[in-house]
Amino acid sequence: MNAAAITAAAGPEAEASSSLWRDAWHRLRRNRLAVAGLVLLALVTLGSLAAVLLSPYGYTAQNLALGATPPGRAHWLGTDQLGRDLLTRMGWGGLISLSVGLLATAVSLVIGVLYGAVAGYVGGKLDALMMRFVELVYAIPFTIFVILLMVFFGQQFWLLFVAIGAVEWLTMARIVRAQVMALKRQEFVEAAVALGLRRRAIILRHMIPNALGPIIVYATLTVPMVMLLEAFLSFLGLGVPPPLSSWGVLIKEGAEVMREHPWLLLFPGGAFALTLFSLNFVGDGLRDALDVRTARD
Amino acid sequence: MLRFLVRRLLETIPLLLLIATVTFFMVRLAPGGPFSAERAVTPEIQRNLEAQYGLDQPLGRQYLAYMGDLLRGDLGPSFKFHTHTVNELIADAFPVSLELGAWSLLVALTLGLGAGLLAALRRNTALDFVPMSLATLGLCLPTFVLGPLLVLVFALALGWFNSWGWYAWSDRVLPALTLGGYYAAYVARLTRGGMLEALSQDFIRTARAKGASEARVLLRHALRGGLLPVVAFLGPAAAGLITGSFVVETIFGVPGLGQFFVKSALNRDYTMVLGTVLLYATLIVALNLVVDVLQAWLNPRVRLA
Numbered sequence: 145m146n147a148a149a150i151t152a153a154a155g156p157e158a159e160a161s162s163s164l165w166r167d168a169w170h171r172l173r174r175n176r177l178a179v180a181g182l183v184l185l186a187l188v189t190l191g192s193l194a195a196v197l198l199s200p201y202g203y204t205a206q207n208l209a210l211g212a213t214p215p216g217r218a219h220w221l222g223t224d225q226l227g228r229d230l231l232t233r234m235g236w237g238g239l240i241s242l243s244v245g246l247l248a249t250a251v252s253l254v255i256g257v258l259y260g261a262v263a264g265y266v267g268g269k270l271d272a273l274m275m276r277f278v279e280l281v282y283a284i285p286f287t288i289f290v291i292l293l294m295v296f297f298g299q300q301f302w303l304l305f306v307a308i309g310a311v312e313w314l315t316m317a318r319i320v321r322a323q324v325m326a327l328k329r330q331e332f333v334e335a336a337v338a339l340g341l342r343r344r345a346i347i348l349r350h351m352i353p354n355a356l357g358p359i360i361v362y363a364t365l366t367v368p369m370v371m372l373l374e375a376f377l378s379f380l381g382l383g384v385p386p387p388l389s390s391w392g393v394l395i396k397e398g399a400e401v402m403r404e405h406p407w408l409l410l411f412p413g414g415a416f417a418l419t420l421f422s423l424n425f426v427g428d429g430l431r432d433a434l435d436v437r438t439a440r441d
Numbered sequence: 442m443l444r445f446l447v448r449r450l451l452e453t454i455p456l457l458l459l460i461a462t463v464t465f466f467m468v469r470l471a472p473g474g475p476f477s478a479e480r481a482v483t484p485e486i487q488r489n490l491e492a493q494y495g496l497d498q499p500l501g502r503q504y505l506a507y508m509g510d511l512l513r514g515d516l517g518p519s520f521k522f523h524t525h526t527v528n529e530l531i532a533d534a535f536p537v538s539l540e541l542g543a544w545s546l547l548v549a550l551t552l553g554l555g556a557g558l559l560a561a562l563r564r565n566t567a568l569d570f571v572p573m574s575l576a577t578l579g580l581c582l583p584t585f586v587l588g589p590l591l592v593l594v595f596a597l598a599l600g601w602f603n604s605w606g607w608y609a610w611s612d613r614v615l616p617a618l619t620l621g622g623y624y625a626a627y628v629a630r631l632t633r634g635g636m637l638e639a640l641s642q643d644f645i646r647t648a649r650a651k652g653a654s655e656a657r658v659l660l661r662h663a664l665r666g667g668l669l670p671v672v673a674f675l676g677p678a679a680a681g682l683i684t685g686s687f688v689v690e691t692i693f694g695v696p697g698l699g700q701f702f703v704k705s706a707l708n709r710d711y712t713m714v715l716g717t718v719l720l721y722a723t724l725i726v727a728l729n730l731v732v733d734v735l736q737a738w739l740n741p742r743v744r745l746a
Contacts, residue, residue: 380688
């Protein structure tokens with residue numbers, strides 16, 4: 145038995161929960177792939193920020209006389225056909241891709257967590273009804289609806305992440321429901337009920353905070369899925385509105401001219417794949433660290 | 442079993458009607474119309490066109506008329522390709538997408554199952570690490586990165602395949618690899634995990650103790666349970682293959698329904714969009730049903746209820 149477990153066994157509730165997080169952090173730090181993923185993510189984020197803040201070029205600044213140039217000293221990653229600096233555009237694109245990823249995940253988090261917690265805690269007929277709905281909705285080809293939304297209601301930044309978030313909450317709802325159902329039979333909930341706490345307060349103050357581990361894990365794994373969907377839409381020409389660019393937009397533009405200017409595809413594609421790679425490793429690492437029961441794979 | 446099938450089929454009908462209704466109103470309430478983009482059209486012609494397609498009627502009546510036709514299997518005339526009905530257009534383009542999907546599924550299952558089984562049986566050797574690292578890499582390379590990369594290497598640099606088009610037999614290779622690659626990676630991971638889980642069960646030890654050969658233990662005892670996660674994944678995978686084909690068809694110039702769908706949405710071709718969405722929805726619902734039945738057949742502990 146390690147020191148943390150002893151405190152957990154002996155100490156009061158608050159100490160036990162804080163050592164759960166400390167334990168998880170230790171386990172995460174020992175996972176080399178997850179640490180490498182975290183470092184890469186930090187590098188990508190800081191790199192994008194630096195490219196945006198420090199670049200001498202604007203991301204819309206064109207230089208038609210220059211045209212497409214391969215990577216060189218003036219433009220480290222080269223320029224596109226309009227003479228725009230690729231590094232600057234990738235910086236902006238990265239910030240936009242990452243923020244769409246985070247915002248859409250936040251939307252799906254709010255919907256999924258509330259839906260799952262209510263279904264799980266209230267239970268009974270309401271739960272059966274709500275979960276039947278989730279099951280039905282699983283069968284709907286949602287990507288198609290996101291495409292239609294973007295086409296018909298125009299490419300707006302807020303619509304992009306709201307639409308993506310609104311279709312990615314189903315699994316989160318299931319996970320939270322299962323957690324809450326396991327939690328609600330414990331004594332501290334009985335105590336809360338006996339103290340006269342309202343249902344709303346119990347759900348918000350006791351259920352959701354105690355299910356935080358799986359929520360964090362799944363949210364981390366949702367970010368790459370969401371970023372993939374955003375890039376997919378951008379590739380079809382339905383993503384962020386121009387002149388803004390995300391990595392998906394840059395990949396699309398690069399793929400169109402890859403025969404003549406392959407660097408325009410390789411750099412954004414590489415950055416995107418690397419980020420997804422890191423996010424997946426961090427998610428897997430968090431799962432191992434926070435949820436000891438599920439073995440990896 | 443029969444009761445399950447009947448109940449599920451009956452449930453499908455309201456679901457599809459719901460999807461049709463939501464799509465209908467979403468498409469109609471959006472700004473823009475199928476004829477507003479054609480600048481050459483005078484107001485009279487536009488009114489005539491709208492009258493011809495019933496667009497001048499109240500929305501409620503249009504809805505009822507559409508649903509009535511739908512129940513008879515008639516998806517209406519296309520608003521953009523004036524001489525064709527939606528049924529004809531779908532009949533032309535869908536087989537192409539279906540063929541692409543079938544090849545991709547074949548790629549996903551052969552590569553995925555092969556690599557996954559190999560990795561599970563040779564656990565913690567190079568034969569485990571190399572395919573699994575490739576699979577993790579494959580999961581992070583979306584189709585729209587993988588596709589152009591394959592074109593760059595195998596079509597432009599090596600010249601083995603055409604970079605565009607859907608004519609020769611060899612034109613199937615790159616699109617199928619692109620679309621199937623991601624799912625091959627996923628299937629490989631699921632197979633490895635499922636097989637390792639199955640091989641650690643008590644009944645496997647019993648089979649070995651009874652003196653069953655290693656091949657028999659694998660094929661007769663472990664495979665059935667080990668493949669359950671893969672089968673469960675086939676439903677979502679099929680849905681993904683459908684939407685994935687939007688991108689792959691665009692990259693490789695495949696004249697399938699996916700390309701058509703995006704174009705008709707941009708053209709505000711209401712009937713074409715509705716018809717395509719309904720076809721996709723039906724397909725996905727049907728495939729999910731097949732997956733559920735398969736799962737129950739593989740694992741008697743799953744009850745069909």
